[in-house]
Amino acid sequence: MTGVVAALVRKGLVEQIPDPDDLRQKTLRxxxxxxxxxxxxxxxxxxxxxxxxxxxxxxxxxxxxxRAATARLAHRLEEETPPS
Structure with a gap:
């Protein structure tokens, strides 16, 4: 991930903003x-x-x-219905 971020910064597409409370972290903008x-x-x-x-x-x-919604609903009802 660091390489991707570095490439984006190099290309001027994003900037890194240091976190004032934790300098190990940066916000991307x-x-x-x-x-x-x-x-x-x-x-x-x-x-x-x-x-x-x-x-x-x-x-x-x-x-x-x-059809897909009906099948999902039927499956959910089967799961939730206790056996008699």
Whole structure:
């Protein structure tokens, strides 16, 4: 992790701020350049969802979600219901 942080500092994307109470610790903060880069990066969740649901209709997505939710609820009820 230290190498990654050092590279980001070297590139001017983050800065390290010493902790006033414990000089062994540092807080990382994005610099202006880091904020600009962050704003240009693609949203990883939107990208993942786009790949996961590529060519799947909205109706199919809803059906899958409802089936999965129903299965989880049924499983939870089975776990919580004491045997008779």
């Amino acid at each position: 994005l610099t202006e350049a880091g904020c600009e880069l962050w704003a240009r990066l693609p949203d990883p969740i939107a990208r993942t969802l786009g790949v996961a649901f590529d060519r799947v209709s909205e109706q199919e997505q809803v059906v899958r979600i409802l």
